[in-house]
Amino acid sequence: MGANTVLKTRNNQVVLQLIISGVVIVAMIVFGVIMLLAQGGVIELSAAAFYQMLTIHGTGMIGAAALAGSAVMWYFLDHYVNLSKKIFNTNLICFLIGVVMVIIGVFSFEYASGWTFLYPLPALSAGAWGTVGALLYLGGMLLIGVGFLLLFIDTGRAIIQKYGSLGKGLGWDVIAGKKSELDAPPAAVVASTMVTIVNISALTAGATVLVMNIINVVNPAITFDPLLAKNLTYAFGHIFANSTIYMAVVAVYEILSRATNRPWKSNKPFLIAWTSSTILTMIVYPHHLLMDSVMPKWILVMGQVLSYANGLPVLIITAYGALMIVYKSGIKWEMPSALMFLSMFGWTSGAIPAIVDATIVVNHVMHNTKWVPGHFHLYMGLGVVAMVFGFMYYLAKNDSSIQTNGMDRFAFVVYLLSMLGVSGSFLVSGAISTPRRFATHIPEWMGPAQFGAYSGILVALALSIFIIHFVRYLVVRRKALPTTGRAQQGMI
Ligand code: HEM
Ligand SMILES: [Cu+2]
Incomplete structure (x- = not known):
């Protein structure tokens, strides 16, 4: 009984931090999509509003990634x-x-x-x-x-x-x-x-x-x-x-x-x-x-x-x-291990454009272009984020008997492709010399921004499905003490 209580309180804090981070990440994606729609000329947005969103998106994403990462590490x-x-x-x-x-x-x-x-x-x-x-x-x-x-x-x-x-x-x-x-x-x-x-x-x-x-x-x-x-x-x-x-x-x-x-x-x-x-x-x-x-x-x-x-x-x-x-x-590939493996791919592929940009001659041309958000959206969006959601699936699997289903696997594929779409669109923008942090784009720069916006909507949908699975787990664990044999094993 003692051990159960300990596990439950420890998880409560970790779980709370994860759900907050997950929801913040999806909310911040909404701002990301709005920014891209504005840059893509699809919607009107004042420059002031754009920069407020840029501020909140950057701050919120780094904050949420740190909050979630620290929960993983702490656990x-x-x-x-x-x-x-x-x-x-x-x-x-x-x-x-x-x-x-x-x-x-x-x-x-x-x-x-x-x-x-x-x-x-x-x-x-x-x-x-x-x-x-x-x-x-x-x-x-x-x-x-x-x-x-x-x-x-x-x-x-x-x-x-x-x-x-x-x-x-x-x-x-x-x-x-x-x-x-x-x-x-x-x-x-x-x-x-x-x-x-x-x-x-x-x-x-x-x-x-x-x-x-x-x-x-x-x-x-x-x-x-x-x-x-x-x-x-x-x-x-x-x-x-x-x-x-x-x-x-x-x-x-x-x-x-x-x-x-x-x-x-x-x-x-x-x-x-x-x-x-x-x-x-x-x-x-x-x-x-x-x-x-x-x-x-x-x-x-x-x-x-x-x-x-x-x-x-x-x-x-x-x-x-x-x-x-x-x-x-x-x-046996399941959501946690599959997301962990995917994160290795995201991290590795995000590092390559970063290395290119770290070269001074390239940097003089590329640094203030969207090439930069291109590389960090890859390794954060497909690296850190995949690790965090993979950990959420892991907790749900260990602490409860709820099963993943076809929706989760579907969301996995959508997430992979659409996050590649967002990052890829940034890299393409960078390659055609689109400056980063510009509220408005000239027509030649708009195509990739629009593509990124629509991909971003799909990322938000996929991550929402991941979150629904986690919420199902939260509902189950509220009803019962969550310790199963497997959770005990995970405790050592
Ligand atoms: C998945 C959908 C996402 C979309 C559509 C999106 C969109 C954007 C856009 C449009 C910008 C501004 C680009 C520019 O300089 O013109 C931006 C910047 C940024 N994004 Fe995202 N983003 C997404 C996901 C993420 C994720 C997952 C993270 C981190 C965990 C992240 C972190 C950042 C940061 C740190 C900036 C830099 C802000 C700045 O330049 O001050 N984004 N994003
Ligand atoms: Cu740096």
Whole structure:
């Protein structure tokens, strides 16, 4: 009985966070579709409304991906270390209050700086929005950031308590040969340690630059070095957005290893890959500053060269591991494992156009085109999102006896094709030099935008079917204690 209660409360928090994220993702897609319809010339939308939607879409998607990713990571990490449920809850509360502030700032006070709130834009809007809107948005973001910061401080504390240090959480003693591979920390712990390290750095940079912006909005006479602000902003934005995939990928390790009844080994190459990506993820953000000629040249060169390798170590080791673990395992493909496998495809294919863009010569031509949203819609939309919904199917399967049906499989295919449609349309737009973040397009640019809009509607439909399955599970688990034998097994 004790164990049942524990499982149920732990799941309650995780499940709540997932359903909120799922619904936010679909709601944000609606704004995405409206933006594309406007760019495609199908509907009329004022430029002000477009930029408000762009702001809310970017902020909401990154926020939802982070919230869902952290729920996935927390759920599995909690099997191995002793996490605080209070902190987990506090993060959600900060998130919800912050989101309300952001929404009011954007829609009632017309704040529209984009999710990157690049200094000194929040204070200098040429009359598009006022102080209140900026303060609500920046304050809301700060609150969300502080919530996540608390969460990662807690994961760090728990990992250190169990393994001795964050270095040991990454398996450095195993890499150094002091400990056998058999005693290496599990994959979920290694990934969580990486995320803890990079996100504490990212959120500290983010909070600093948010406070700088807030001071400047309140008193424009107090100014800051814009180049420093930009560095802090992209250190935050690049790392935090990237971390969503490193949190959600824990589901790939845990779910594929359960589906195949094979362990996901933390061997040396795996540990080295995660340590490399820890460092690379933190130092490649200057690729967002390649156009800033005042940046020291060596930093830009480093940003370019290392960007090739940014996520690659973990991506390769994970994609290869996924192939190996499935190979001749006799795996029975079900929604969770199929979505995990799909996410590997989305992540890998999204990385390729990113690598192309990280080349300075290409970047000069492509950077402010829709090529950029093209690559990140691939690896977020078909990578992180697939991992998150795959995890939702996994929970439903483990905790209840409800079955997936033809609708779910149909939605899987629609999701795959339509998300490729959205991302592909962005890449095509980029290839024909359509600038990103333009409220209106010239006729030559409209075709791909329209195609993307209609694909986006299908993505929303498919994800809604995924959500319906999850809601069916929520209804079942309300009625009974959700522990079945399988859930117990998943607990260890
Ligand atoms: C599936 C349907 C989706 C549609 C139709 C859509 C549409 C759009 C559009 C039209 C833009 C603006 C492009 C421009 O610069 O002109 C955009 C930007 C963006 N989207 Fe999406 N999107 C979708 C899904 C997602 C997902 C799943 C995520 C992340 C999890 C995401 C994250 C973002 C971000 C971060 C931006 C950048 C905002 C900015 O430039 O400030 N989107 N999206
Ligand atoms: Cu980046």
